Amino acid sequence: MVPQLNLREKAQTVGVVLAPQDIMTTSRWSKEQLKLAFHLYCQLPFGRLHSRNPEIIQLAKLIGRTPGAVAMKLVNFASLDPAITSTGRAGLGNAGSLDKEVWAEFHAGWEKLALECSQLNVQLRKEKGAEAVVELDVTEQEGLQDFTGETKRVVTEQRIKQHFFRRAVLSSYRGRCCISGLSDARLLMASHIVPWSNDKENRLNPSNGLCLSPIHDKAFDRGLITISGDYEVMLSEQLKQNDDAFVAQIFLPLEGRRIELPERFIPSIAFLSRHRNEIFIDAAGQ
Structure with missing residues (x-):
């Protein structure tokens, strides 16, 4: 017992x-x-x-x-x-x-x-008589003083939402890119699996997020790479046929590599499927 x-x-x-x-x-x-x-x-x-x-x-x-x-x-x-x-x-x-x-x-x-x-x-x-501050980091606060009235409120709310999503995703992945292992927070992105503009209901859902370095974020966003249902990296034919030396060094070794899964908010299989079907270049026939 x-x-x-x-x-x-x-x-x-x-x-x-x-x-x-x-x-x-x-x-x-x-x-x-x-x-x-x-x-x-x-x-x-x-x-x-x-x-x-x-x-x-x-x-x-x-x-x-x-x-x-x-x-x-x-x-x-x-x-x-x-x-x-x-x-x-x-x-x-x-x-x-x-x-x-x-x-x-x-x-x-x-x-x-x-x-x-x-x-x-x-x-x-x-x-409680404390200063009522909006909890954003320095970069997210930059430029807010340039807005006034309704525009400032809308911009502030947008940044609050983005701040929450970024923190939720990065903390879940222990502050490491799930593909490369990069751990410098200044160089990490909270990437949407299903794009921000494509699914309003899941814009801030951490299970719709991946922690990626900027270069992997860009490749994922453009459909040059995707993630399988087994959480393995898939490369588009366009990327595999690219004869650029940098691509060969950085991307080709990723084929079939399993991403590092987060502590919480594991990427949704449904969202990954949508990315493969709607964004990934090979599936989209682009």
């Missing part, structure tokens, strides 16, 4: 440090708090779901929870993630019905909820 672990023992197996108040607390999580927690879960590597993480500490302050309680909740979400559990890792296994509801709601409407969580974050900061 497999021994049953108590809450503290389960937490320790996944690196969550619990204080007594984390175990004894009886206050229920609101749906808004859970949305913010899941929003953060999507953007952090699995190995950083612990109470010492500055982003977890910051969220805990905003929602009036302890960092340990927030870390526990993130690991609860991990117990719902098939990409995590299929590898033998597990969350705490204490996800409740509202946790599952938030999980399902996000998967049914990534774009709406990513923006809603950003707005909730700003609202909570204002209520």
Whole structure:
């Protein structure tokens, strides 16, 4: 018989440090708090779901929870993630019905909820007297001062959505290009499998993303390469017949190579099939 672990023992197996108040607390999580927690879960590597993480500490302050309680909740979400559990890792296994509801709601409407969580974050900061900042990196903030009014709002919202998608994809792939292994974040792209313009409902779905270097992103976007249902790289005939020395060195050895799969949000087989049928040059007959 497999021994049953108590809450503290389960937490320790996944690196969550619990204080007594984390175990004894009886206050229920609101749906808004859970949305913010899941929003953060999507953007952090699995190995950083612990109470010492500055982003977890910051969220805990905003929602009036302890960092340990927030870390526990993130690991609860991990117990719902098939990409995590299929590898033998597990969350705490204490996800409740509202946790599952938030999980399902996000998967049914990534774009709406990513923006809603950003707005909730700003609202909570204002209520607590903190600076209500839009969480974008420096490059994403550049140029916003050049816009005003409705145009600025639209541009800001677009960048918020792109920021969420990039963080979710890069963290899932542990900050490494899934084809080349490149690990410099400045040189990585969160690439859409089904293009942004072709599927509004899945624009921000991390399972519609691949972490790629710029050159592999461009080749994938132009249909020169694709990914099979077995997650292996496929090269177009145009690319294989190209006599450029750089192409021969960089691309030809990739044929049949299996990509490095992410920790979470494994690329959707359906999205990969659409890319092969709609974008890949050989299938499209271009």
